[in-house]
Amino acid sequence: MRNATLVLVRIYLDHNATTPPAAEVVDAMATALREQFGNPSSVHHFGQVAKAALDDARSAVAALVGGDPSEVVFTSGGTESDNFAIRGVAEALEATGRRHLIATAIEHEAVLNTFRALARRGWKTTLLPVDQSGIVTIDALEQALTDETALVSIMHANNEIGTVQPIAQLARLARSRGAVFHTDAVQTAGKIPIDVKALGIDLLSLSAHKFYGPKGAGALWIRRGVRLQTPMTGGKQERGRRAGTENVVGIIGLGVAAQQARAKMAAEGDRLAVLRDRLEEGVLASVTGTAINGARSPRVPNTTNISFDRIEAESLLIALDLAGIAVSTGSACSSGTLEPSHVLKAMGFPPHRAQNSIRFSLGAANTEADIQRVIEVLPGVVDKLRSLTRTVARV
């Protein structure tokens, strides 16, 4: 505290929770706050400046996912985009008799809880299982699809373990049965290449703050022709698909972040994969009783999820934070609950393993030295906790 003799060097390894805005993003947003304050719906000069900025951002987001700018609707982020997609399709198709929704058991809460809410209102919902690889099988989807299935929502990459789903195959199957296909790409947008046409999907959610943009800005890509009920009624913004004066500054930040991510993606992905693999090798070699969750599956390059035998993840997280290393247990949204990770549980791991896993998610500022430091610090921290924890997580 007041012992200012030691300044703790902090290492941020929680980029799947959020990322620090890029300098270019901060600059663009600061400029926008000062100079582009107009309402994009206004006819005059000030409105036109703001509208032009939205157009630029829309093009940048469209380019990031391989879509057309007219198909991009700005939202407040991933959760709103997921809600918009799921509720929008469910309500648009309600009258057709298609009242069945499919997702996976490892979706983000934004999807799972939206499903639960719709289930309470009479929709049938199915959550597809995954195996210990963390991947959904085509067979599982095949079995779940019916003629009443309105929507299939399957995340592109999982936020806790980073596994990437075979979206193209899943989407092809779902659409062949007349269902709309949505993917929550919050953990892949800006990290790995996305081409909505090659994936053959209908809807895609993304969020700016996961790729060095600001919080409070995101987008839903809506393939032209997909019918969707708008969640928000009001003005004609976003072609009537999302009413309310646009978050211009946030959207400008999103646009710049999308541009930057697209330009740096290939090199940065390779760099992070090397660091991530080094981290995994180092941890497995230096800490006994550790295992990587989802390691054998295709994964986003920045994420690893490691279980520590005989450790409460909660304690390890705190001990690491006190040592200057920021990580998380599963998704930030479910931190603070006792529930073991629903993702690891769905993957078939016993509760104790689902309760003693830590997610390390790397990003732009991380260096080899950071990873080296984690590998040096971790064994001592784990040993200490293991020697003192009298109540370990129960099976």
Add this chain to the structure above:
Amino acid sequence: MRVVVAMSGGVDSSVAAALLAEQGHDVIGLSMQLYAQGEASAGHFGSCCTLDDLNDARRVAATVGFPHYILNFERQFQDTVISNFVTEYASGRTPLPCAHCNSDLKFSTLLDRAQGFGARSVATGHYAQVERTGNRWLLKRSVDRGKDQSYFLFSLTQHQLESAVFPVGSLTKAEVRHEARRLALQVAEKPDSQEICFVPDGDYASFVATKAPRVAQSGSIVAESGERLGTHAGIHRFTIGQRKGLGISAAAPLYVLRIDADSGDVTVGPRASLERTALTASGVNWVAVDAPASWLPVTAQIRHRHEPSAGRVRALDGGRAELVFDIPQPAVTPGQAVVFYDDDVVVGGGWID
């Protein structure tokens, strides 16, 4: 020194943390989440350690400038404190959950965690004092006699006392409030919590009946003579010395004298029958002395709000003790603690049989 402060979100533990930080200690604030929060928790829970309290603790930590974490102790709280609370009521006894929480959670599981984080000690906002004398750690009453909580801490072992820090034990409540204002803590004017934290509405009977429906069986209210006076809706609704809620009219006031969990009988009688001269206790923890083989003069406190009464105590085999009062005392209640004092020093204590 790195020290963990157990923060409830109240003014006492907030001031405890802030004072330690001000003294230059490396403070880590930990709050225990003891029951499910969020949508499922509407209903019973909520006078302490609710979401609001956790937020208060977090704001204090941010104001003072030390890290704060929430630890999920739902399972441990259930296993150590709630289950004991329910079992005791179901056995016709009157539990003292705060004492169990102190020795079995705060200075046990939480202390383990604290040590895992590199802290030697756990500080709390309790009004009590710890002192090293000779080769012993002594537990003493707080300076503010009216707020003293040493009664709830009697079961701390020497090892636990060595690790315990009570920064507000040397202050009066008024001084604590004053410090909170001086330090600009958001909780300076927050009211004290009164009830048992997990039963904020004070309706223990409903709580127990929800957790253990089998206890809510009707039984008889009987006189000392054995005469049946009426029926009741479960022994968990009674405590020794209780006068209200018996549902019986009598010429002279009647008090609960005995609760028999096996038969379900609640025996009532006049106040004179409530008095006891002696008691035995189990699970006795000797703090200031080794277990005394011969009679030791003490004052003994048998409830939180009981004026200690003079008597003598001696150790029995099997971690038990026998106490004889100089003057008979009303309502010696099984399940409550009896704590032996020598002036302000806790000699020891145990659970009344």
